[in-house]
Amino acid sequence: MSYILKTNNLIKTYNGKEVISNVSMNIKKGEIYGFLGPNGAGKTTIMKMITNLIKPTSGEIEIFGEKLTNTSYELLKRLGTIIEYPVFYEKLTARENLDLHCEYMGYYDKKAIDKALELVNLKNINNKPVKDFSLGMKQRLGIARAITTKPELLILDEPINGLDPIGIKELRNLFKMLSKQYGITILISSHILxxxxxxxxxxxxxxxGKLIKEVSMDSIRENNTEYIELVTNDCKKTTYVLSNTLNISNFKVVDNNLIRIYEDNISQSVILKTLIINDIVIKEITTRSISLEDYFLSLLNGGTISA
Known part of the structure; x- marks a missing residue:
């Protein structure tokens, strides 16, 4: 299997405190790798180490099969990055900013600037200086800068911050296109699960600071657990019937009106019929699948599904 990026027992210590602990990541060529974790978990710190902005205390980073060192200038040219909020020359236009970036990177295909601006929907901004851009426009320009030089690996730290739902959908489609059609590998963090x-x-x-799980989305989907969610105005009586009449034990009372049933050997119709016979009013009953958000929260709760 071909890995574009690997970290081996990565550790980072600040003032004697270990903030990143033995992180070993494996990112395959051409895939989109979603990096998830609560605020302060260490995502940005790891991305900064991968891009050589800060140095690890110990451990190794391997990119394109080569160990990252203080002099890995040619390796870093093959990356496109957004770490935290993108910073620009505010008095210059988007095109002028990208032109300077290309000069800095030693990349001289000027047509690539037009293409990048078109891909992020910033083509018709004429001579508008970046200081007059909205937060969403600056995020788009940051992505344009990251992809202008046609990198093999994109490192994107919260790239859809500040975008409206339409903008988020456009960039989602862009990232999928860059991965599938251009073979670009993408490491992306986001709070929007x-x-x-x-x-x-x-x-x-x-x-x-610890990598607690690395798993394919296909694996999550294959092992996806369905559950029945019901809304009732008499939670106490409903749980009594579930336990004593239907002999269901694998359920969770989420709040005063909401119950989730994880039993897989009883149908929704049988549950509904039994509750109605027992004069319980059911406002809503649906079958749902555990989402990535549910899976993510279960990992943070030690492997148990939480409301």
């Missing part, structure tokens, strides 16, 4: 679920091939979940 529904978006990662729709685009990622693999996810890595980090918490308290």
């Amino acid at each position: 529904g978006e990662i679920e729709q685009m990622a091939d693999t996810i890595g979940v980090i918490n308290n």
